[in-house]
Amino acid sequence: MQTYRSELHVHTVLSPCAGVEMIPPLIVQTALKNGLRLLAVTDHNSSANARAVIEAARGTELSVLPGMELQTREEVHLLCLFDTLQQSEAWQKIVEAALPNLANKPDFFGEQFIVDATGDFLRREERLLLNSTRLTLAEAARHVTALGGLAIPAHVDRPANGLIPLLGLIPPGFAALEISRHLSPAAAREKFPQLREQVLIQNGDVHYQNDFLGTTRLRLEEPTIAEIRLALEGENGRSISIDNLLAQI
Amino acid sequence: MTLQEIITQLNLTVLTAPHPPARIKPTGGYASDLLSCVMAGAKPGNLWITIQSHINIVAIASLNDLAAIIITENSIPETAVLEKASQQGVTLLGSSENTYQMAGKLWELGIR
Secondary structure, X not given: OEEEEEEEEEOOOOOOOOOOOOOHHHHHHHHHHOOXXXXXXXXXXXXXXXXXXXXXXXXOOOEEEEEEEEXXXXXXXXXXXXXXXXXXXXXXXXXXXXXXXXXOOHHHHOOOEEEOOOOOEEEEOOEOOOOOOOOOHHHHHHHHHHOOOEEEEOOOOOOOOOHHHHHOOOOOOOOOEEEOOOXXXXXXXXXXXXXXXXXXXXXXXXXXXXXXXXXXXXXXXXXXXXXXHHHHHOOOOOEEEEOOHHHHO | OOHHHHHHHHOOEEEEOXXXXXXXXXXXXXXXXXXXXXXXXXXXXXXXXXXXXXXXXXXXXXXXXXXXXXXXXXXXXXXXHHHHHHHHOOOEEEOXXXXXXXXXXXXXXXXX
């Protein structure tokens, strides 16, 4: 069993709101420098740069899961994490069919670059990714689970696209909920009593190199979705803990 | 004005009607798609106008004892939501108009 300092919410240059330095080799380098062992690539409504980051991390101590940060019909942001690119690409097809066909305006929203493992430009994503898909939260969670993935509502405490402000109450059935970097798990449970009985994870929602947080520690046999599920349930010696940010300062 | 008169005048689709609309007299209205705001801001007996059709709208309406939810822009809820609303005694109405238009029309009818 090993401890994986984790950052399961990382954007790349494919997300229009992410910094230009969020290219695969720099993401891997900074993650390793921060002591991370596990990372998930979660661009808005797309997983097209996941392959490049996985390739960039090959041969290092860092494991990379392909994923996505989906925006549902309710405008809730949902982390969708997978083991394999086959799974994330199957999910990508479902999302593409549910994404409104609007063109990105790079001057306003930012560029959406698809790159290779070295960070070299391959092509632009022309469709606007920062938009709600037609998938409901429940539909999305069903699809992700059926594909073998793990669906975790993102930054549930945040007024913008967070589950609690948008939907008030927490729908049942999620293995965990993500809290933002702005508060500790204890503070989150204090502020939102709905979270008291919920399993929490914390991520930095990394848009820039300085955003890596690494407060979530997963105790796993190997870095897979099945093992993460066990850790969230606290089964068979697997576990999750979140460092208190305030204690680090 | 009763809910039945509002349904007729604004040509609303009745999605669920667990209580007879002729006996309900809405006390006012509230418009928002953020359920946390509705929880805090909508008053008992209010009509709530929203485009959200997630199942939690039923819980919020029940919690705040709202007269009915008017779901705008043909954002028809899934069957599970309709079933839950019927069970919980929550009236769901539908319209093709947007929230702005719906609020304006209710205002004109005197629901203020």
